[in-house]
Structures are given as C-alpha cells and as structure tokens.
Amino acid sequence: MATTGFRRWIVVITTVSAAILELIDTSIVNVGLTQMAGNLGVTIEDISWVVTAYAIANVIIIPMTGFLQQYFGRKTYYIGSIILFTIASYFCGIADDLWTLVAFRFLQGIGGGALLSTSQGIMYDSFPPNQRAIASAVFGMGIVLGPTIGPTLGGYIIDNYHWSWMFFINVPIGILAMFLCMTFVEKQPNEFNIDRSRIKIDQIGILLLAVGIGSLQYVLERGEADDWFDDRAILYLTVVAVISIPLFLWWELKTDSPVMDLRVVKNQNLAVGSILVFIIGYGLFTSILLFPLFAQRIVGYTATKTGNILIPGGAISLLMFPLVGRSLANGVSPRLFGVLGYLSFILFCYMMSNLNADAGESDFTWALLVRGAGMAMINAPLINQSISTLKPQELPTGIAFTNMVRQLGGAFGVAITNTYIAQRTAVHRNDLVSNLQAGDPLTTDRLNALAQGLAARGMNAMDAVTGAYKSLDGIISKQALMISYLDTFRLAGLFFVVTLPLLFFMKNKKMDPAAAKAAADAAH
Incomplete structure (x- = not known):
C-alpha cells in the first residue's frame, strides 16, 4: 500500500540517498587511486583492485536481490545491507594494507549492490499506481547523480583531506539511513510470516551466477591493465565465464525455483529495454571516466576543479527528473523523452569530440549540461517502460535484471574505453x-x-x-592521447546512434493499475 504525506517523502529521501550512496562509491575512489597507492606503498595496477573488488561484488549480488528479499524479508534485507555497507566503509577507511582494503571493499560492494534494486522497490511501493512514473524519475535521478557526484566529492576529499574520508563519509549517512528505514519503511504483508523452510535455495544457480558473472566482471575490469589474453588469469577466467554463463542461463530456465527467473526476458519491453539500459550504463560510466581524464591530463585541471565542472550538469538533471516524471504521469509519451534523451547524449559526444587542449571551462560546462538533460530525459522512461508490461510476480526479477545489465554496461564501457584509448593512442x-x-x-x-x-x-x-x-x-x-579521447567520444556517440531505433520497439504502455498495486505486495 502506498505511503502518503510526510512519511512518503522520508522514505523517498532514505531510498534515494541509499542508492546515491551506493553509486557514488562506484566512482569516488577513481580520482584518489594515486594517493592511495602512494600511502599504502603499492603500484597503481595493484590499487585498481579497490575498484575491481567493488564492481565484482556489485554485479554478483544485484541479480540475487529478488530471491534474498523473499528469503529474509525486504525490510530486514535492506537494513542488513545498509549495516554491512556502513561497517565495511568504516573498515575500508582504517585499512592499512592493500588486501585488507580490497576485502572490505568487496564486502562494501555486497552490501551496496543490494541497495539499488531494493531501494527501487521501496520507492515504487511509496507511490500509487498513477504516480509510478514520478517514482521512476526520482529514482532515476539518483542513478545519474551518484556516478556524477562521485568524482566531485572524491576530488575535493583528495585535495583537502586523507583518502580514508572517501569511506568514512559513508558512516554517518549509513547510520541515518538505517534509523530512517527502521522507523519509516513498512514491512510487506508477506514479511510477517516468512516460512524459510518452504523456500528452495537454488544453490547451483547461485554458484553459476557468482562464478560466471564474477569472472566476466573481472575480465572487463582488469583486461586492459593486464594485457587481456596475454595474462593467464584473464584467459582462464574468460573460459570460466564462457562456460558458466550459458550453464547458468540453461539451469535457470530449467529449474523450478530459480534464483533469477530469466523467463521474464521473453517480455518484449524488458528485452529491448535491457539493451537500451546496457547502452545507458555504458554512456553514463564512460562519460564520467572520459571527462575527468580529458580535463586533468589534457587541459591540466585539478581534481577539485574537474569535479566542480560536473556540478551544473548534475544540477540540471536534478531539476529535470521531477519534471520528466510528472510529464510521464500526465500522459506524455515515454518514447518522446527517450528519443530526446538519446539525441542529447549524441550531441554531448559530438561537442566533446570537437574540443582540444585549449578548451575552456564553459566548453565543458555546456557539453555536460546537455548530457545532464539527456540522462534525465532517458532514464525515467526506460526504467518505467522496461517493467511496465511485467506481471506483478515478475517485477523483482525485472528490476534486478535491469540493474545488473546497467552495471555490466558500465563495466563494458570502462573496458572498451580503456582498450580503445590505448589502441588509438598508439x-x-x-x-x-x-x-x-x-x-x-x-x-x-x-x-x-x-x-x-x-x-x-x-x-x-x-x-x-x-x-x-x-x-x-x-x-x-x-597530442596522441587527446585525439584518442576525441575518438572515444565519437565511438560512444556511435553506440547511441546505432541503438536509437530500438526505442521504437518498446510498447508505449502505462503499468496496469491493478498490476502495479499488486506489485507493491509481490515485487519485493
């Protein structure tokens, strides 16, 4: 049942904050790797494990959130995830050697990965069926702002404080989120009488998922740094992923109690939407990776100044998301916003691909404003339309699947960007x-x-x-590096141009009110 008034907006603030917190941590450490490496006495290649461990944990746990919420109860699982994320953040901050930091970073990723899908479900429950598009827009705001704020916040911390504060900053926010969740988030009816003895645990599916997706994420994260297939670990894990992922797909379609019911991907909107969400993840994480590199390595900006330039683009997203959500709720076609969002990102890539070492702050700001507007226009429609035609009992898997695909899109983006830059620079x-x-x-x-x-x-x-x-x-x-960055922006724009027609294969359908209402009880 949807919450109302003050209670609803406390829930909204709590869930969006938790989602933003999780996504910030995917990018906040990127600008601090050099300082962390020097402080811990390791190489840049070694310290990159701090990024890799978090990403692997994220992509393993996200598709399992539907099952874990069913097993533990949504509220219990959500609070437990916040607690794990917060405690792991503290221990990341006090870690005095690399592998302790990596271990707690992995645990942080396990806790953080659960916050995405679960936050999205709680958000949907807080709104009545006719306002679900607003919920999509508000949650989409967090998806875009998190990775955008990360480098800004990380740059400020690195330039003014010790790197450990990139983790300590999570602690008070996590404690507040836990308190608000315990106080204001209601349990679902089916959480009061969970009979865990009747819930079958898909142990084989969980194992295949963890091994297959974890191996794939490792290959994507570490491939360029480790010379791809010249490295035995990359080669072996590629073989593991190639074997495990098809086995996982076969098993999940065969078993009666799958950890992730992949039959929902037969739904046209979810199937097409997942491809588009993958591209959005690619574009979002690639642009957040590329812009700081260009600004700092080519133009010579500090980490703080680079982060500050990202603020106006984030602000325009913040302003536009609610407007897009209300427009969708009032009947404006999601496809219209999707097309405008895609075109905006293509324009952003075009603008960035025509800059040079003499680019000024205003050149970056205008391009990032276009990007911010585009992300605001495309995220809410995609989130809403991808799951709009699912049955209530299919929503947990649908939400988890789209979140996993977005993370994989980001990993693919980082991998292809690093590889492409290296090749084009040569x-x-x-x-x-x-x-x-x-x-x-x-x-x-x-x-x-x-x-x-x-x-x-x-x-x-x-x-x-x-x-x-x-x-x-x-x-x-x-000069060679600069031209390779420009090439990479063109490549990102090309991905969006090629996939733009897929928007017209998604059905323009509002979620059925009865199904949406039932989803509040069954989805999470």
Missing part, C-alpha cells in the same frame, strides 16, 4: 611521429625553440638539446 602517435622528418624546417625550428627555452633557464647546451627531444616526445604523446 595509432595516432605513429601517425604524428611519421610526420617528423630529419632536416624538416618546422621540426628543426620547434626543437631549436625548445632547446633555447631550456638553455635560458640555465641548462647547458648538450642537456638542452636532449631535453628538447624529450619535450617534443611529451608533446606528441599528449
């Missing part, structure tokens, strides 16, 4: 170097200018010439 560097010819007047003039500049700062003539060649090499490397 290509562009070769192209640039091939234009440098011995005796070429332009090359000679540039080297002489660099050498004279170094000599003017007190360097002897021989060292100045050597330094000039090193400086020119650095200029070429930076």
Whole structure:
C-alpha cells in the first residue's frame, strides 16, 4: 500500500540517498587511486583492485536481490545491507594494507549492490499506481547523480583531506539511513510470516551466477591493465565465464525455483529495454571516466576543479527528473523523452569530440549540461517502460535484471574505453611521429625553440638539446592521447546512434493499475 504525506517523502529521501550512496562509491575512489597507492606503498595496477573488488561484488549480488528479499524479508534485507555497507566503509577507511582494503571493499560492494534494486522497490511501493512514473524519475535521478557526484566529492576529499574520508563519509549517512528505514519503511504483508523452510535455495544457480558473472566482471575490469589474453588469469577466467554463463542461463530456465527467473526476458519491453539500459550504463560510466581524464591530463585541471565542472550538469538533471516524471504521469509519451534523451547524449559526444587542449571551462560546462538533460530525459522512461508490461510476480526479477545489465554496461564501457584509448593512442602517435622528418624546417625550428627555452633557464647546451627531444616526445604523446579521447567520444556517440531505433520497439504502455498495486505486495 502506498505511503502518503510526510512519511512518503522520508522514505523517498532514505531510498534515494541509499542508492546515491551506493553509486557514488562506484566512482569516488577513481580520482584518489594515486594517493592511495602512494600511502599504502603499492603500484597503481595493484590499487585498481579497490575498484575491481567493488564492481565484482556489485554485479554478483544485484541479480540475487529478488530471491534474498523473499528469503529474509525486504525490510530486514535492506537494513542488513545498509549495516554491512556502513561497517565495511568504516573498515575500508582504517585499512592499512592493500588486501585488507580490497576485502572490505568487496564486502562494501555486497552490501551496496543490494541497495539499488531494493531501494527501487521501496520507492515504487511509496507511490500509487498513477504516480509510478514520478517514482521512476526520482529514482532515476539518483542513478545519474551518484556516478556524477562521485568524482566531485572524491576530488575535493583528495585535495583537502586523507583518502580514508572517501569511506568514512559513508558512516554517518549509513547510520541515518538505517534509523530512517527502521522507523519509516513498512514491512510487506508477506514479511510477517516468512516460512524459510518452504523456500528452495537454488544453490547451483547461485554458484553459476557468482562464478560466471564474477569472472566476466573481472575480465572487463582488469583486461586492459593486464594485457587481456596475454595474462593467464584473464584467459582462464574468460573460459570460466564462457562456460558458466550459458550453464547458468540453461539451469535457470530449467529449474523450478530459480534464483533469477530469466523467463521474464521473453517480455518484449524488458528485452529491448535491457539493451537500451546496457547502452545507458555504458554512456553514463564512460562519460564520467572520459571527462575527468580529458580535463586533468589534457587541459591540466585539478581534481577539485574537474569535479566542480560536473556540478551544473548534475544540477540540471536534478531539476529535470521531477519534471520528466510528472510529464510521464500526465500522459506524455515515454518514447518522446527517450528519443530526446538519446539525441542529447549524441550531441554531448559530438561537442566533446570537437574540443582540444585549449578548451575552456564553459566548453565543458555546456557539453555536460546537455548530457545532464539527456540522462534525465532517458532514464525515467526506460526504467518505467522496461517493467511496465511485467506481471506483478515478475517485477523483482525485472528490476534486478535491469540493474545488473546497467552495471555490466558500465563495466563494458570502462573496458572498451580503456582498450580503445590505448589502441588509438598508439595509432595516432605513429601517425604524428611519421610526420617528423630529419632536416624538416618546422621540426628543426620547434626543437631549436625548445632547446633555447631550456638553455635560458640555465641548462647547458648538450642537456638542452636532449631535453628538447624529450619535450617534443611529451608533446606528441599528449597530442596522441587527446585525439584518442576525441575518438572515444565519437565511438560512444556511435553506440547511441546505432541503438536509437530500438526505442521504437518498446510498447508505449502505462503499468496496469491493478498490476502495479499488486506489485507493491509481490515485487519485493
């Protein structure tokens, strides 16, 4: 039954805050890896396990949330997840060696991954059927703001405090969320008399899911850093994923009590919506990865300034999400917003792909405003339409499946982005170097200018010439890297162009009121 008035908005604030908290932690540590590596005395490659462990835990637990809510009860499971996330965050902050940090980061991901789907279900329950689109919009706001706020908050902490505060900041918010949840979130009727002895545990399905999806996530997260199939671990885990995932699909379609009932993917809206959600996850995480790299490595911005530039784009999303939700509730076509959102992201990619090292703050701000508006217009319609034609008993799996696909889309985005940048940088560097010819007047003039500049700062003539060649090499490397970033923005835009027509294969259907009402009792 939908809550009303003050109680509803306390529930909304609690669930959206929890979802944002989880998503912030997918990106907040990215800007602090260098400081963390130095403090713990490890390499950048090793410290990246802090990101990988969280992502693997997330993608394993998300598809299992429907079953775990049924087994433990939604409210109990939700509070338990918040407690685990909060405690693990504290121990991440006090960790004094890498593998302790990685272990608690994995536990943090287990607790955090549950917050997404469960928060979404509680949010839906708080609104009557005719306002479910508003619920989608409010929750979608959290999905976009979380990864956007992460680098901003992380940059501020890294520039002003110790990296451990990226984890300690979760503790008071987690405690408050736990208290509000215990006080204001109501149990579902079926939570009062759970007979766990009658609930079959799909042990084989859980094992295949954890092994298959966990291996795939590891390969996507670590592939580029570990030279893909030149690394034995990547090779072996790819084989494990190729075997385990098809076995998981076969088993879940065969067994009577699946941990994740994949039969729901036969639903056209969910099937098409999942592809689009995958692309949205790719675009969301790729843009959040690419922009800071471009701003810091090419233009030379600090982590704090880079984060601050993200704020206006996040603000426009914050303003637009409720407007989009109300428009959907009043009958505006979800497809219209979907198309506008897709076109906005394509425009964002086009704008970013035409920048250079002389780009100013306003150039980034305008592009990110377009991105923020696009994400606001496409997330709510996709969330709402993907599950709008599901039966009430299918909603838990549908919600969990779309959240898992979004996370995998983000992992795919990060993997393909890192690989593509590395490949394109090598290509562009070769192209640039091939234009440098011995005796070429332009090359000679540039080297002489660099050498004279170094000599003017007190360097002897021989060292100045050597330094000039090193400086020119650095200029070429930076230019090649910049062009590769532009190529990667074009690639992201191409993914959106290619998948845009799929929006027209989704049925424009509001969730049936009776089904939506029943979903409040059965979905979570």
